[in-house]
Amino acid sequence: MTCRPSSEYKTYLTEEELPTHYYNVRADMRNDHDPMLNPATLKPVTVDDLAPVFATELAKQELNATDRFIPIPEPVREFYRMYRPSPLVHARYLEEALGTPAKIYYKFEGNNTSGSHKLNSAVAQAYYAKLQGLTGVTTETGAGQWGTALAEACSYFGLTCDVYMVKCSYEQKPFRKAVMGVFDARVTASPSPTTDIGRKILAETPDTTGSLGCAISEAVEAALNSGGTKRYVLGSVLNQVLLHQSIIGLESKIAMEQLGEYPDVVVGCAGGGSNLGGLIAPFMADKLRGVKNPRIVAVEPASCPSFTRGRYAYDFCDTGRVTPLARMYTLGCGFIPSANHAGGLRYHGMSPILSKLYHDGYMEAVAYEQTRVFEAAVLFAKRETILPAPESAHAIRGAIDEALKCKESGEAKTILFGLTGTGYFDMTAYENYLSGKMSDSIPTDEDLQKGFDSLPKIPQNEGI
Numbered sequence: 045m046t047c048r049p050s051s052e053y054k055t056y057l058t059e060e061e062l063p064t065h066y067y068n069v070r071a072d073m074r075n076d077h078d079p080m081l082n083p084a085t086l087k088p089v090t091v092d093d094l095a096p097v098f099a100t101e102l103a104k105q106e107l108n109a110t111d112r113f114i115p116i117p118e119p120v121r122e123f124y125r126m127y128r129p130s131p132l133v134h135a136r137y138l139e140e141a142l143g144t145p146a147k148i149y150y151k152f153e154g155n156n157t158s159g160s161h162k163l164n165s166a167v168a169q170a171y172y173a174k175l176q177g178l179t180g181v182t183t184e185t186g187a188g189q190w191g192t193a194l195a196e197a198c199s200y201f202g203l204t205c206d207v208y209m210v211k212c213s214y215e216q217k218p219f220r221k222a223v224m225g226v227f228d229a230r231v232t233a234s235p236s237p238t239t240d241i242g243r244k245i246l247a248e249t250p251d252t253t254g255s256l257g258c259a260i261s262e263a264v265e266a267a268l269n270s271g272g273t274k275r276y277v278l279g280s281v282l283n284q285v286l287l288h289q290s291i292i293g294l295e296s297k298i299a300m301e302q303l304g305e306y307p308d309v310v311v312g313c314a315g316g317g318s319n320l321g322g323l324i325a326p327f328m329a330d331k332l333r334g335v336k337n338p339r340i341v342a343v344e345p346a347s348c349p350s351f352t353r354g355r356y357a358y359d360f361c362d363t364g365r366v367t368p369l370a371r372m373y374t375l376g377c378g379f380i381p382s383a384n385h386a387g388g389l390r391y392h393g394m395s396p397i398l399s400k401l402y403h404d405g406y407m408e409a410v411a412y413e414q415t416r417v418f419e420a421a422v423l424f425a426k427r428e429t430i431l432p433a434p435e436s437a438h439a440i441r442g443a444i445d446e447a448l449k450c451k452e453s454g455e456a457k458t459i460l461f462g463l464t465g466t467g468y469f470d471m472t473a474y475e476n477y478l479s480g481k482m483s484d485s486i487p488t489d490e491d492l493q494k495g496f497d498s499l500p501k502i503p504q505n506e507g508i
């Protein structure tokens with residue numbers, strides 16, 4: 045193994061060191077998450093249930109709880125070589141600014157056109173769709189990173205890409221739509237009049253700014269109505285997505301080993317849980333096997349607090365109530381975060397794998413107001429010269445607070461966090477923050493209750 049001087053600022057693995065296999069954390073979990081249920085029968089879903097919606101290989105990955113390592117197909121590795129391995133950075137200028145004895149490392153995933161880690165899964169999903177002979181895929185996008193990543197992957201593999209984009213983002217981020225257009229994606233504002241569910245939601249709430257859950261319902265419907273030529277793909281939450289994102293953690297662990305480091309704390313932002321699940325995967329493996337015991341911290345927005353204030357219940361993955369039911373920390377599929385929330389991570393639920401690990405005490409979670417998140421983003425940008433995505437800035441805030449705790453206690457801990465992406469398309473939010481116009485909106489218990497009232501009323505949820 046390569047040994048590197050620990051004074052190095054950036055650590056790049058060689059292309060040869062790019063992992064050959066994804067890591068499936070489920071294989072090491074003592075207790076698996078509760079099974080995904082078919083909403084019609086309330087029985088655990090099978091590959092056959094999922095096959096009309098997902099590419100078959102991906103449906104198999106979704107339900108795979110036994111294979112610890114799954115090979116990364118060579119065409120996917122070839123694509124990865126265009127932008128991976130991604131750097132592990134020693135944030136020493138941030139450390140200096142904080143005056144902390146802690147060492148802070150971050151894994152930077154923003155070095156590709158999508159500006160986020162989402163390309164890691166988009167490429168794998170597009171590849172399996174192509175392998176199966178499908179002509180295209182459908183999806184939703186909130187902030188736009190996932191839609192962009194998928195558009196890139198689809199144009200590379202020669203697939204069509206229909207993106208349902210949450211209406212408020214569609215209006216606030218016209219350039220995101222233009223980037224997707226470069227890669228030939230067709231982008232529709234959601235809810236839209238092009239689907240049954242979109243028409244229904246528009247009839248009920250004509251002024252709605254849309255939600256991820258609603259966009260998911262539209263994309264699923266479009267795939268199901270394609271006569272079998274298209275499938276739906278999702279950029280987070282699902283087990284298959286965490287599996288693909290494990291490349292983030294696997295690379296991080298190798299790079300840290302080369303530096304002679306191991307994290308005491310791993311911090312990541314949590315929307316649907318895919319970057320966090322990927323970053324922590326090999327460290328969680330050590331924890332599950334009792335080899336090491338790093339703390340794992342999920343950071344979420346106070347305006348969409350699934351882990352810290354959600355219920356651990358069976359819920360639909362979408363507002364339209366068409367997807368399978370997953371047991372997860374959720375605010376209810378009817379929950380829509382306040383429109384003034386600009387920091388991303390707006391999804392109502394959370395990865396079933398992470399939900400289970402959190403429920404069983406293997407991880408912690410904290411929630412931050414967005415003004416504190418942007419404060420961290422601006423400090424980070426000035427010290428480390430990367431303008432972070434607001435989503436990523438949640439992890440920065442979490443890492444800074446861990447480092448400040450070390451300053452108080454005098455401990456020189458090693459902190460690793462995931463810098464998931466860049467924020468160039470989020471300048472309206474930055475402008476609001478800089479001009480003092482940004483405010484925090486934390487849902488009241490009553491607001492949350494409305495979301496909980498939308499949880500499916502099934503026997504599995506009784507007493508929750």
Ligand SMILES: *Cc1c(COP(=O)(O)O)cnc(C)c1O
Pocket residue numbers: 159160161162189190279280281313314315316317318319320389433435436464465466
């Ligand atoms: C989508 C996204 C996230 C959140 O999604 P997860 O599935 O929770 O990782 C975080 N950061 C960026 C930059 C994103 O694009």
